[in-house]
Amino acid sequence: MREGFAHQAVEDAVAREHARIARELHDGIATELAGAVSLFKLYLERHKGPPDETLKNVFDILERSLKRVRESLADLRPGAIGPDGLVGDLRHQAEEFARLYSIRVELSSNGSEDMITAQQREVVAQIVREALANVRRHSGSAICRVKMGFAARPFLIEVSDEGRGFAAGGAAGYGLMGMRERAAGIGGRLEVVSTEGRGTTVFLFGPN
Numbered sequence: 001m002r003e004g005f006a007h008q009a010v011e012d013a014v015a016r017e018h019a020r021i022a023r024e025l026h027d028g029i030a031t032e033l034a035g036a037v038s039l040f041k042l043y044l045e046r047h048k049g050p051p052d053e054t055l056k057n058v059f060d061i062l063e064r065s066l067k068r069v070r071e072s073l074a075d076l077r078p079g080a081i082g083p084d085g086l087v088g089d090l091r092h093q094a095e096e097f098a099r100l101y102s103i104r105v106e107l108s109s110n111g112s113e114d115m116i117t118a119q120q121r122e123v124v125a126q127i128v129r130e131a132l133a134n135v136r137r138h139s140g141s142a143i144c145r146v147k148m149g150f151a152a153r154p155f156l157i158e159v160s161d162e163g164r165g166f167a168a169g170g171a172a173g174y175g176l177m178g179m180r181e182r183a184a185g186i187g188g189r190l191e192v193v194s195t196e197g198r199g200t201t202v203f204l205f206g207p208n
Contacts, residue, residue, distance in 0.1 A: 093129065097144075108146070109149075110147075123185065135161045139165075
C-alpha cells in the first residue's frame with residue numbers, strides 16, 4: 001500500500017514538473033515564435049511582388065520551429081482539463097501562483113461548468129491560463145480575479161488584474177493573438193480593456 005502511494009506521489013510530482021516546463025516553454029519560446037510567424041505572414045501578405053527568397057526561407061524556418069515546439073508542448077502537457085474539472089484545475093493553478101509567484105488569484109463562478117460544452121471548457125481553460133501567464137509576465141500585479149459566468153447567455157469569463165496596464169493601441173503581447181483565435185474557434189470573441197497604471201481585464205464572450 002505504501003509503495004503504491006509513493007509511486008503515485010512520484011508520478012504526480014513528475015506530472016507537475018512537466019506542466020511547469022510546458023508553461024515556461026509556452027510563455028517564452030512558443031509565444032515569441034508565434035508572434036514572429038504572425039508578423040512575417042502579415043508582411044508577406046502585404047508585400048507586393050514576389051517575396052524575397054531569404055525572408056521566405058526565414059519564415060519557413062520559423063514555422064517549422066514553431067511546429068516542433070508545439071509538438072513538444074503536446075508531449076509535455078496533460079490534457080487540457082484534468083479529472084478535477086475546469087474549476088478544479090484553475091484552483092490548483094491559483095494555489096501555484098500564490099506559492100511560486102506571490103500572486104493571489106481569486107476565483108468565482110456563477111453556474112456549473114457543465115452548462116457549457118466540453119470544447120468550450122477547453123477553450124476557457126486555455127484562455128484563462130494564457131491570461132494568467134500575461135498577468136505574471138507583464139502586469140506586476142499582486143492580485144488577479146477570475147470570474148466565470150457559466151450561467152450567462154452567452155457565457156462570460158473575466159480575468160482582471162490591478163497592474164501597470166497599457167495605453168489604448170499599445171502592445172499587449174503576442175499571446176493575445178492566439179487567445180482571440182481560440183475564442184473565434186468556438187464562435188465567441190475576446191475583448192481586452194486596459195488603462196495605464198490601473199490594470200487590465202480580459203473578457204471572453206461565448207457564442208450567442
